[in-house]
Amino acid sequence: MSYFRAAVDATTGYIPGEQPKPGTKIIKLNTNENPYPPSPDAIKVLRTIDSEWLRRYPDPYAMDFCLAVSEVLGIPADWIIVSNGSDELLNVIIRACAEGSDRPVVYPMPTYVLYKTLAALQPAKAIAINYDQSFQLPIDELVAAKGAVTFIASPNSPSGHIVPLDDLRELAQRISGILVIDEAYVDFAEYSALSLVKEFENVIILRTLSKGYSLAGLRMGFGIANPQLLSGLFKVKDSYNIDAIATLVGAAAIRDQAYKNECAAKIKKSRAKLTSNLQSLDFTVLNSHGNFVLATPPEGNAEQLYLQLKAQGILVRYFKQPGLDDKLRITVGTEQQNQTLLKALQIKVIS
Structure with missing residues (x-):
């Protein structure tokens, strides 16, 4: 006999995006955190x-x-x-x-x-x-x-x-x-x-x-x-x-609305640039109003690309579910983080 209600036993449970331990050297673009510090x-x-x-x-x-x-x-x-x-x-x-x-x-x-x-x-x-x-x-x-x-x-x-x-x-x-x-x-x-x-x-x-x-x-x-x-x-x-x-x-x-708005403006500017750069690599990118973009790789090999990026210390979000399994959700990072991501993607797309 289970200790839990039937509804609990029957539910897989929500699986959050991967959270590396503090101090881990990684570019974290998988859970839509703001890349800038708090106020x-x-x-x-x-x-x-x-x-x-x-x-x-x-x-x-x-x-x-x-x-x-x-x-x-x-x-x-x-x-x-x-x-x-x-x-x-x-x-x-x-x-x-x-x-x-x-x-x-x-x-x-x-x-x-x-x-x-x-x-x-x-x-x-x-x-x-x-x-x-x-x-x-x-x-x-x-x-x-x-x-x-x-x-x-x-x-x-x-x-x-x-x-x-x-x-x-x-x-x-x-x-x-x-x-x-x-x-x-x-x-x-x-x-x-x-x-x-x-x-x-x-x-x-x-x-x-x-x-x-x-x-x-x-x-x-x-x-x-x-x-x-x-x-x-x-x-x-x-x-x-x-x-x-x-x-x-x-x-x-x-x-501190002034500080929040300043950071949000930087993210929106980076979002537009990231979208344009991904499109130049033949990704299909939806117009986004969040601090992330949903991008389809040119060959639709999203899961493989996700794993390759992870092996290089870059986390993005992959959803293994119908309608999303050919896409990656990418959090907008700092300019330096975005450029590191793009460089890694360019190598993978070309190869």
Whole structure:
């Protein structure tokens, strides 16, 4: 007899991108971390943490961080819920809203595979609707699936495309469940869907400090929605899910918009250059609004190329699944990292 629920036994579990040990000499372009350091303001706060903050339990609502978000985004503090990375909020939302086949989880594919994993663990029925080759949002199919929760990543990973606001607005109007707009990569995009939380009571926007703010190791995310929607999520989240250090460091980081925007601008410039350089090597590259690109090698030998790069100390992301198994997702690194990658690819493509 198993110790675990049937849903746990039946689920493979989410497999994150490879994380080498600290100090390993490697160019890491596989998990979409920001290649630049966090805000100096955040580091300053980290170095001056009072031990009293460690002795006591943290604020269960991370209000210092909520107030910082409120100042920056112009959203009332009670419209914000803070989480241990935005991944925790995905889990909280599914636990609060989805169940069995009557309350399914719906999402277009390809997208972030954790949506599927968390639904399976609930367990809740997962309904995947395929994007077409143009990545037009399949609104009618998503509505027909009648999800208790519908996840839309915009910008999306691994494709990098962004969903037009009018499409998101139509979807929010037509579905009966919650629409979760996952904006993990919004700091590298041209627009946000943030305004929709004021238009629709069933919309929640998710953000993270992992990408634009270079704080993937801090595990800090947040959601924005009307207080009535958040009230159910607060019942499900852990009491003290955000530690005192993350609250203070995260607040300092999000207030330093000038630094974040400067780093994001450098990444967007490098993204355009990397795309052009890959295309000159006959890669097919989708237009990306994230800090990564999805590239198809000229001969479609993505897995072989992934392994060859890994042997040279360069990690990129390979997805062994239909529709993606001929592609590589490549995080935009520093200019030096990108050029090292391109040099390695040029040798392999030529040979």
